[in-house]
Amino acid sequence: MTPDTFIQNFDLLAEAPGGVPKMRELILELAVSGRLVPQDSKDESAGAGIKDLALPDAVPYTIPKQWQWTTLRSVSQELGQKVPDDVFTYIDVSSIDKDRGRIGDGVQILRPEDAPSRARKIVEVGTVIYSTVRPYLLNIAVVDRTFDPAPIVSTAFFVMHPFTCVFSPYLFYYLRSRRFTAYVNAAMTGMAYPAINDGKMSVGPFPLPPLAEQKRIVARVDKLMNQCNELEARQKERNDRRTVLTASCLHAITSAPHKSTAVEIRRALDNFPLLTDTPESVAELRKTILQLAIQGRLVPHDPREEPASVLVKGLVTKRPDTIHGRVLRKPIVLPPLDLGEAPYELPTGWEWARFGHVAIIASNLVQPQDFSDSLHVAPNNIERDSGRLLDCVTVADDNVKSANHRFFPGQILYSKIRPNLNKVTIAPFEGLCSADMYPIDSLIWTEYLARYMLSATFLSMSVKEDTRVAMPKINQEQLNLVLVAVPPLAEQKRIAARVTALMAQCDALEVKLTKSRDDADTLAATIVHHVCNGCVRQKEATA
Secondary structure: OOHHHHHHOHHHHHOOOOHHHHHHHHHHHHHOOOOOOOOOOOOOOOOOOOOOOOOOOOOOOOOOOOOEEEEHHHOEEOOOEOOOOOOEEEEOHHHEEOOOOEEOOOOEEEOHHHOOOOEEEEOOOOOEEEEOEOHHHOOEEEOOOOOOOOEEEEOOEEEEEEOOOOOHHHHHHHHHOHHHHHHHHHHOEOOOOOEOOHHHHHOOEEEEOOHHHHHHHHHHHHHHHHHHHHHHHHHHHHHHHHHHHHHHHHHHHHOOOOOOOHHHHHHHHHOHHHOOOOHHHHHHHHHHHHHHHHOOOOOOOOOOOOOHHHHHHHHHHOOOOEEOOEEOOOOOOOOOOOHHHOOOOOOOOOEEEEHHHHEEEOOOEOOHHHHOOOEEEOHHHEOOOOOOEOOOEEOOOOOOOOOOEEEOOOOEEEEOEOHHHOOEEEOOOOEEEOOOEEEEEEOOOHHHHHHHHOOHHHHHHHOOOOOOOOOOEOOHHHHHHOEEEEOOHHHHHHHHHHHHHHHHHHHHHHHHHHHHHHHHHHHHHHHHHHHHHHHHHHHHHHO
16 A cells, blocks of 8 residues: 555545544654655755754664754754743643644743743744653644743753754654654653653754655645544544434433333344444443343233232341351341332332342451452452452452451442442452452342442432542441332342343443454554555665
């Protein structure tokens, strides 16, 4: 694929997931290696007017014969420094509009006595400034207008006021290219605040084309970048419409009349692969499935089954003494139900109950050192919203700070810290969990209760955060009061099985989406490789 073919297929290539950023990268790659516009033998030679152009320590890549390798300081100068002695316009790193490559409107007008100690460097119109602190953030800009009062920039910038042989916008684009970024990444030092010093910047390699060609390059880059902007805007508009459509369809299903049958719901869900083409839409589908499940709209009802009221009454009046061979805590006294608290109407045969009536918050404190080989589960070991258990470590691991609750297989593990993060899972093994979690014994079908706890309904009733609290949590008294929609026991099992099957379909959708994005990235990388290497061979053939 040649650059011309690339340009002709620009819109098509950019439509791939992540395509536009790849196109931006490729545009700059072609621009700074002399492959975006043709050379003209009539152009005045590169660096005209400068007697001695220093050579860089190493030549990073091949450039056209009419170009010349040099260093940044060979083609630019600093304009000096001064301690502010009058009112001035202060430009620091936060003033940079890096996407547009210019100084933003949020500059400060300061008096000398208010000047920061870093306010020292002088700039003028046409000066290019490059933030040397965390340079990978690409805080780079061209001073494109006159400031009144006169501007002074932070010493965090490397200042380059180009000589007449350099067009400022070309220099700006080069500094943003992958080629120069690779040089900076290799040269910067420091961990907490990685930076590149002015000395390393001064000797940074710079590919210098003839001035006329620089202007042609910038004109072409500007045009292509504007196309990227338009494509991104169209893609965002299309994605926003798709998001609204998906949300509307999901809402229509969850708010449909209760007379809607499970068959109708299933038919609607079967169409969702057509809409779930982003990770966000799959996440919304998962939430919808849970809402349908706990509203009694996912599986058919059987009027012959014992109503849940009998089950709930038995749990309230006489709960079991043991579960899975473990002695349970004594019953707790909870206030009677007020159906005015209920978030929605239940199907016939279902019953509202307090969480404390259908589950027991277990407590089995132990000494962690007695269980050093046990696996440890903390909130960050549970995936948000899905209930998936991620990688765990042993209690003896140095990273384990708190592990004093023993849990058993089949118990529900629930994060009481930041409950809005929705961390719920069923323990598949015995181990210890952090004090930030509750091990919970379910007195109804465990898989159903765990799914209910992941639902938006449970989340809305359990999360009563005070935004002033840095680490909000739900205590046992609050959790025990939360309402649970309880179906007949046999229906709980059918719901859990159906949800598991649908979640597996969601998993498959996510795998498909991931593969599609990976394939698109591979395609984009292949295009970059062929365009660049194809151009290299073409240049060598014509040299």
